[in-house]
Amino acid sequence: MTKLSVNVNKFATIRNARGGNNPDLIQVAKDCEKFGAQGITVHPRPDERHITTQDVYELKEVVTTEYNIEGYPDERYLRIIEEVKPAQATLVPDSPEVLTSNAGWDTIAHDAFLKETIDRIKAAGVRVSIFIDPLPERIEGAAKVGADRIELYTEAFASGYFTGKEEAVRAYANTGLLAKDLGLGVNAGHDLDLNNLKYLKDQLPFLDEVSIGHALVCDALYLGLENAIQMYRRQLK
Template identity: 85%
Template sequence: MTKLSVNVNKFATLRNARGGNNPDLEQVVRDCEKFGAEGITVHPRPDERHITTDDVFNLKKVVTTEYNIEGYPDERFLKIIEEVKPAQATLVPDPPEVLTSNAGWDTIEHEEFLKEVIARIKLAGVRVSIFIDPIPERIEGAAKVGADRIELYTEAYASQYHSDREDAIRSYANTARLAKDLGMGVNAGHDLDLKNLHYLKQQIPFLDEVSIGHALVCDALYLGLENSIQRYKRQLV
């Protein structure tokens, strides 16, 4: 079964736009899980433009499924992981000023850094996933530095899906199989939606998890949150 982890960053962005606590992020998380989400993802950036550090700790008390905290593994992030001890830490190579995650790790160039970071996170008993492009050498590098899983960065797949979905998926399916053969789990995320998700699942049937936020929240404006989550889950069957 491929789990759906709902990224709740956009709910926090909406809350922060007016101040106060509307929408109530803790209630959003409870409802996402009640409506069928098998995980909750947050990305606490240093500028706290959506998820705040307080949110990360408060949601730890609320999440009953798998809690996934993603971000750049600086000292601030690592201390959060060590204190909160989520089910999974997803390492993303984005600097603080970028709008959203826009590239995967070069696991060859950053081999020593990633080895040290991953070893430290594993000491806290937390599973480690690396955000990565579908490049075989970098997948092999992920295994070498000790990652438990990879998260395939799927923007390129989503961009090409409507023009040539077979070509769009090819590198992803090949590198997913390579990761599996190397003993790692396979997650996926970025720009996945109700149009392209089912084909991704068909071609990579052993996907462990997809993390979806922006598209799901946009769909929820029209379809409602419960209906949207259920529709995304049906794409993963």
């Protein structure tokens, strides 16, 4: 079964826009799990424009499913991982000023840095996933530096879905199979929604997890949070 991890960054963005604690991020995470989410994802950026460092530690006390913390592996992030010990650390190559993750790791150019980082995180007993583009040589690089999983960066798939879904998914299906052959787990995320998620799952039936935030929150505005989570879960069956 492919697990649905709900990225709760957007709820924190709404909260931060007005100050105070509405919506209550802790209650949101608990409700997401109650409504069927099989994981909670956060991305605590240094500027704390959505998830704060305090959020990360408070969520650790209530999340009962898989807790996934994304981020660029600077010393701040690594210290959080070592102290919180989530189920999974997802490494992204973002610089602090970017709006959202917009590229995967070059696992060849950054092999030494990634290997050292991954060894340190795994020493804390945390699974490591690398955010990555669907390029065979970079998938092979992910295996060489010791990653447990990859997270396929699916923006290109989502952008091409309506104009040619077979072509849009081809690189993902091929590199997903390569990753499995190399012993890597396969996650996916970015711009996945109720239109394209089932097709991606059908082409990559071995997907371990998808992380979805923005689209799910937008759907929840119309459908309600419980209904939206259940609809995403149905796409993954």
